[in-house]
């Protein structure tokens with residue numbers, strides 16, 4: 001699975017998007033360390049706020065299948081680089097701070113590539129949570 005194939009999988013996943021409210025389909029393809037690919041598309045809802053982005057749909061599917069380690073993510077949408085939203089960056093950070101993120105357009109042209117840590121400077125990750133034992137957070 002090279003980067004070109006991963007982008008192609010993201011473009012294909014984009015075709016499955018359910019986005020009647022925004023009309024903005026997004027596809028994502030997440031490559032695990034073991035070489036498996038998990039795809040996702042954005043799934044909108046009449047309540048709007050319950051919409052799930054393509055990147056999180058892919059990640060939640062992968063984690064639910066037992067994966068914990070990831071190498072790369074390709075995202076495809078619109079024109080220019082499809083850059084993951086802040087919420088997706090934070091959720092991906094939980095598992096893969098050094099994830100290689102490939103940002104493509106709807107036709108699969110790659111416009112930007114970066115590590116997740118470059119996309120999330122000064123992160124709040126799982127390591128920070130472990131700095132304080134839970135007891136110290138309890139009210140007196």
Ligand code: THU
Pocket residue numbers: 019022024025026041042043044051052053054055083084085088
């Ligand atoms: N969306 C994604 O799926 N991923 C992103 O990184 C940005 C936004 C979706 C959410 C919504 O369904 C539509 O794109 C418009 O914001």
